[in-house]
Amino acid sequence: MKLFAPITGILLCTSLIACSHLSSPAPASDAAAVARQQAQQQAQAAAKVREAEREELEQIPPPAKSRYMAIHTHESWSNPFLLVGKNTVTLRIMYPEPGQSNFAPSGMLRPAAARKRELDLRLSDLPEALAALPQNSWPYGRVIAVEEDPAVPRPERPQVRRNVEATMQLLGDLGVVVYEWPGNGMLR
Numbered sequence: 001m002k003l004f005a006p007i008t009g010i011l012l013c014t015s016l017i018a019c020s021h022l023s024s025p026a027p028a029s030d031a032a033a034v035a036r037q038q039a040q041q042q043a044q045a046a047a048k049v050r051e052a053e054r055e056e057l058e059q060i061p062p063p064a065k066s067r068y069m070a071i072h073t074h075e076s077w078s079n080p081f082l083l084v085g086k087n088t089v090t091l092r093i094m095y096p097e098p099g100q101s102n103f104a105p106s107g108m109l110r111p112a113a114a115r116k117r118e119l120d121l122r123l124s125d126l127p128e129a130l131a132a133l134p135q136n137s138w139p140y141g142r143v144i145a146v147e148e149d150p151a152v153p154r155p156e157r158p159q160v161r162r163n164v165e166a167t168m169q170l171l172g173d174l175g176v177v178v179y180e181w182p183g184n185g186m187l188r
Contacts, residue, residue, distance in 0.1 A: 054174050056131040063141030063177045072182060079140045080133060081181075082126075084164045085149040086156050091129055093117045096136045123167060127174055144171060147181035 071077050074092075081092040095115040121129055130144075146167060152160050168178045 053127040053131040057142060057174055057176060060135055060138045060142040063143035068140040068143055077145055079138055079143055081145045083147055083149050084160060084167050086152055086159050088120045089123055089126060089167060091119045091121055093137055143177040143179050145179045145181045
């Protein structure tokens with residue numbers, strides 16, 4: 001009987017050690033696998049959202065170059081317009097004029113200044129903002145004018161140009177044609 005006491009003690013200690021290993025947290029490799037899986041799920045969710053935004057924008061007809069290539073002033077541009085800065089993009093929207101009425105000529109009830117909206121956005125929020133625009137905000141079709149912010153100081157211009165390129169890439173991914181605005185000083 002005395003022989004079984006030490007063996008029982010050893011077995012008890014061994015089983016306690018084994019149980020403690022089973023209840024310990026997962027090894028780092030398992031945690032990394034879980035993190036990778038979560039990142040992959042988030043990427044898939046973001047891709048689904050982007051695809052939904054792209055599908056929404058595809059409802060807008062393709063652009064007609066003949067309708068927009070001759071426009072060279074901000075006041076004449078009716079489609080959405082992006083002014084790209086160092087940290088944000090400014091989305092300018094010109095809501096269309098309301099239908100003609102018998103008692104007031106067009107533009108009397110809603111002049112251009114009242115129909116214009118500007119939204120400062122992060123680049124990551126741009127797809128959602130564009131997808132939310134009404135279809136009648138795109139009279140030239142699915143084209144958007146993009147311009148570097150002329151008010152940005154010269155040392156910050158390289159960063160702004162990188163942001164313009166990122167914006168153009170994003171718009172291309174969404175299926176939106178980019179009209180790089182001619183920044184020739186006659187604007188504004």
